Ligand SMILES: CC(=O)SCCNC(=O)CCNC(=O)[C@H](O)C(C)(C)COP(=O)(O)OP(=O)(O)OC[C@H]1O[C@@H](n2cnc3c(N)ncnc32)[C@H](O)[C@@H]1OP(=O)(O)O
């Protein structure tokens with residue numbers, strides 16, 4: 397049996413399987429009125445779409461509305477890491493090349509590092525930025541997958557076997573593991589890409605050790621590029637992208653996953669790979685890849701990229717599930733918390749504009765801007781929403797990465813390289829506060845029935 401056959405349903409007739417699919421769908425479907433009857437907070441949201449309060453955090457604050465006399469008023473979005481506005485962090489940092497490392501320190505330890513603290517922190521990270529040749533050969537090079545998020549999960553789960561003390565969830569041990577993972581993530585992601593490029597795209601296999609003294613952003617570009625060269629601007633833009641993606645409160649899907657999985661008392665490798673699994677989803681971090689593919693589709697299907705009507709008609713087709721991936725979503729648009737704007741998108745857009753001018757991609761930038769301008773209104777209209785729909789962090793990030801020559805397979809892994817700092821900070825916060833196991837309720841809405849004998853089943857008498 398070959399690898400492909402191994403994953404196929406070779407012994408089932410098509411009609412037999414279709415029958416199973418239809419039974420499975422029928423059995424899994426629940427009357428949507430019951431959600432209203434039992435006041436189920438679907439997606440853990442109340443009837444106004446606000447998230448149900450499930451935890452407290454000091455790590456970051458995501459602000460999309462102001463409350464005036466009990467009413468929520470949409471405002472421009474703001475994001476705070478440990479109380480500092482992320483815009484101020486980006487503007488204020490004197491550590492031009494190492495903003496991401498500074499933010500990682502801030503998220504883990506709650507305050508901005510002075511020079512001595514930062515030097516020691518960088519030394520620790522640099523020392524941990526290593527993978528053994530055997531690990532690269534036995535884990536990363538094997539069973540490469542087209543989606544590198546799965547490779548990342550595989551590598552992180554495998555690191556469990558290389559850790560002498562993997563299951564100890566005391567704070568010192570989890571902090572040690574967190575620093576290990578934060579330092580190793582860029583290597584795991586870039587090497588996974590190199591393996592994929594070699595085995596699946598027939599490219600040269602190139603595994604470079606990270607360079608001591610380089611920042612995370614610089615090392616990503618260095619390890620990725622054949623000649624290891626990059627400009628100051630390229631490294632700066634990537635460093636800022638990492639800062640913008642590093643953390644986003646406790647409620648986003650992947651960080652909430654960190655809390656849920658951590659609350660069961662499991663190990664760091666399992667918790668972080670679960671968070672990566674969540675981030676991969678196209679409604680979350682995987683949206684940056686979808687945006688890239690969606691724009692390729694819009695560009696291929698709209699003759700005149702400046703024609704507002706033609707572009708809007710195509711966006712409406714996407715919303716009507718008639719075009720692109722037929723999911724009905726305009727990727728990169730919408731947010732659970734932000735209303736008027738996502739502050740990260742505002743910053744990324746500035747870089748996208750600047751880079752597009754440098755790279756002669758103004759036409760593409762203009763199309764992004766047109767979609768950004770129109771899509772919010774179209775979504776509000778189609779979905780009958782009153783809350784403004786803005787572009788989110790994933791809207792321009794892939795475009796920026798592509799202008800930095802980063803292959804699209806690495807778009808979501810770069811998000812993970814950044815967000816692992818936030819996940820680790822939240823895992824530690826969950827452990828320090830010795831939280832209860834997270835265990836919400838599900839109301840049973842099926843029917844209890846007497847056990848059905850084989851004879852009755854064979855005679856089609858099983859009650860439904
Ligand atoms: C890093 C990040 O995770 S940022 C988000 C990245 N994800 C994307 O860009 C994918 C596209 N966007 C979306 O799917 C959504 O906007 C989400 C998942 C980000 C937020 O979803 P929600 O919190 O449910 O948004 P909200 O409550 O405002 O949505 C209301 C309705 O508008 C729809 N809607 C929201 N955004 C979009 C969109 N971009 N395209 C089409 N419909 C949308 C929702 O599906 C929902 O419809 P429904 O009530 O019929 O189910």
Ligand SMILES: O=C([O-])CC(=O)C(=O)O
Nearest residue numbers: 643644647648649732789
């Ligand atoms: O907060 C959210 O729901 C999603 C998001 O923007 C993020 O995780 O960065």
